[in-house]
Amino acid sequence: MTSTRNKFLLALVALVLLATYAAAVKGDCTVENCATCLEEDATKCAECKPGYKRTDAGQCEAISCDVPNCATCLEEDATQCAECKPGYKPTDAGTCEEISCDVPNCATCAAGSTTQCAECKPGYKPTDASTCEAISCDVPNCAMCLEEDATKCKDCNAGYKVTDAGTCEAASDAAAAPHSGVAAVAALAAAVVAYAL
Structure with missing residues (x-):
């Protein structure tokens, strides 16, 4: 019985060694961007991945366009x-x-379409019908509301200034009251420079 068991163990070891040798000889495909290597040589490609072509040396190179x-x-x-x-x-x-975009006030049409807008121009918002409509501004004395919120002003009309709440209030001195946040920062910077001199 020991003899049969030893023969079985030797046969099992031989199978493991044979499988290990076969894997080492065949190897994994080592060619970059290769879908399938040659059976007999893991360093040469049989078929490259999409976007690549096989060279005469069996490698894969990007297809130039x-x-x-x-x-x-x-x-x-x-x-x-x-x-x-x-x-x-x-x-x-x-x-x-x-692709020409036939939607008025549309910056970019949807892929493959000339009648459905994917992105509207500034000052316009998308509709359920994939067109663009003007963003209404509900703030009195406001020249332009924020795109994302029609209840908050971005730039006020002349003689008014934007408040922290996004409304427009009369400026005490139109020259000293900037019309937008950017102008307010510029005016503040000018005042600091003048004071420092």
């Missing part, structure tokens, strides 16, 4: 676009052209 505004060129031709960047669409000639 010579088409402006193209996200991915055809693998076999760097002068033909397969997929354009957002905001562009492919042409029959293999190039990319800008």
Whole structure:
């Protein structure tokens, strides 16, 4: 019985050694950006990952794309676009052209659309219909409200100044009362410099 057990253990050790040797010979694929290496040589690629092409030496190099505004060129031709960047669409000639946006006051249309806005111009907000409408300003004597809040003023009309609460109050001296926060900082800085001299 000991003899059978020893034979079994020797056979098991032999299988482990054989498996270890096979793994060492085959090895893991060591080629960067390679999807599948050659079975007989883990240092040479059989198939590269998307966006890469196989060189004669069995390595993978990035496919250069010579088409402006193209996200991915055809693998076999760097002068033909397969997929354009957002905001562009492919042409029959293999190039990319800008998608025109037909939505008034829209800064950027939704990808692949000319009638749905993704981002409105300053002073406008998106609607449920993917168009843009003017941001209403509910603050008296306000020239422009904050984009995100129509109840707070960003810039007041001449003769008024922005308060900490985002409203507009009459300035005692229009020249001394700046119209916006940036102008207030500039006026304060000028006063400090004048005092220091």
